[in-house]
Amino acid sequence: MRDLRSRNPATGDGSDEGFLVRCAAMVEAVDAAQARANAMPGLWGGDRASSSRRSSTGTHSTRAVLDALCLYMAQAAQLTVEADVRRISADTGYGLTTVHEALRRLATAADEASPESAWIVREGTPEGAHAQRYRLSRKFSTGTEAGNRTQVRARPAAASPLQARSQHIARLAKNLQTLAHDTFAAPRSLGRTAGLVYKHVDEGSVLTVDELTRSTGLDATRTRQALRALHLHGLLSRTEHGWTREENCDVDSVAHVLNVAGHLEVRRARYADERHCWAWWQAEVQWMSRRGKQRRRRRSPTAAQLLSVSDRPDYPRYPRSEGRGDHRTALALVRAGTVNAPALRAA
Incomplete structure (x- = not known):
């Protein structure tokens, strides 16, 4: 299981005042968004709403995508983050189409006259190899414009912006890792509902069916079905006070028993190859727009590069068919490892 907490591009340690301001603004917005999302479990389609109703509200995949964006914001200590659907798919376990739909729902304004009535807002238009940029709606930020704050919002010592940021990263990453696991996300696995219930029965907690129906937004029937499946595979146990996680439960072992282990890793590798190919194509487009380029001196993608004679040696010529890419x-x-440009390896 991948550790999403390690992907943290922000290196601020609190000594930089600008970092603290950004961190405080981010924590404030993520706090508000998560609190509102937690208070409205039925909004995410867990109550078996009709298809037409779910199209205007969401499903549990919509909440997972919202959590992924909040995680990226916490990792970067920024209110606006760049995220492509393949990255979100890898971190939530949901497919590309599902992620696309979740982003659409989150960006749909409740009031057509007010874009800020949506959960998230798209910033600008993606260009070249860059992905779409997203931010939480400003309704989740109190006070003046978050980006123009000049002082850190006062917090109790036990919940400083830096501590709150670390707590968000740990919690959101843990929740997403549970959902993005072969045991719950792969075809013929225990399924998303079981993953959702398992996520809410945290280590050390004991929850009743009624408590789980309220926290997950599921009905009692589906909650009990999920609990039975989790109990059958040794992930949860029942006590006189409710349901709790089994000691030393091993979700990875269950994936092997179900013969679904490795499904998501194969998909992540495929997405990585597709991102590499896209970076190669964007570099090709950029090269074609240059003046004074040396078309005849660029090597073939399958040819050995003995001398660096191209005016852009990092990439070979992009394959063509009838004049098109x-x-x-x-x-x-890319999958065969023939293209080993530095930019592709770093993608």
Whole structure:
């Protein structure tokens, strides 16, 4: 299981006043968004709403995507983050189409006259290899414009912005790791509902069916079905006070028993190859727009590069078919390891 907490691009340690301001603004917005989301479990489609109703509200995948964006904001200590659907898919376990739909729902304004009535707002238009940028709606930020604050919001010593940020990263990453596991996300696994219930029965907690129905937004029937499946595979046990996690329960072992282990890792590898291919194509487009480029001196993607004679040696020539980019061949070359440009390896 991957550790999402380790992907933290922000290196501020609190000594930089600007970092503290950004961190405080981010924590304030994420606090508010998470509190509102937790208070409205039925909003995420857990109450078996009709298809038309879910299209205007959401499903549990919508909440997972919201949590992923909040995690990225906490990791970066920024209110606005860049995130592509493949990254979100890898971190939530949901497919690309589901992630696309969740982002659409989150960005749909409750009031057409007010874009800030949505959960998230798209910033700008993605260009080149850059992904779409997102931020939480300003309704989740109190006081003056978050980006223009000049002092850190006062907090109790036990919940400083830096501590709150670390708590958000740990909690959100843990929740997403549970959902993005083969045992709950792969075909023929225990399923999303079981994963949702398992996520809410945290280590050391004892919850009743009624408490789980309220926290998950599921009805009692589906909650009990999930509990039985989790109990059958040794992940949860029942006590006189409710349900709790089994000691030393091993979700990875359950994935092997169900013969679904490795499903998401294969998909993540495929997404990584697709991102690499996209970076290669964007570099090709950028090169084609340059003046004074040396078209005839760029090496073939399958040729040995003895001398660096190209005016852009980091990339070979992108495969062509009838004058157009041959993306299928390019993807095959990336998967075969033929294209080893530094920019692709770093993607």
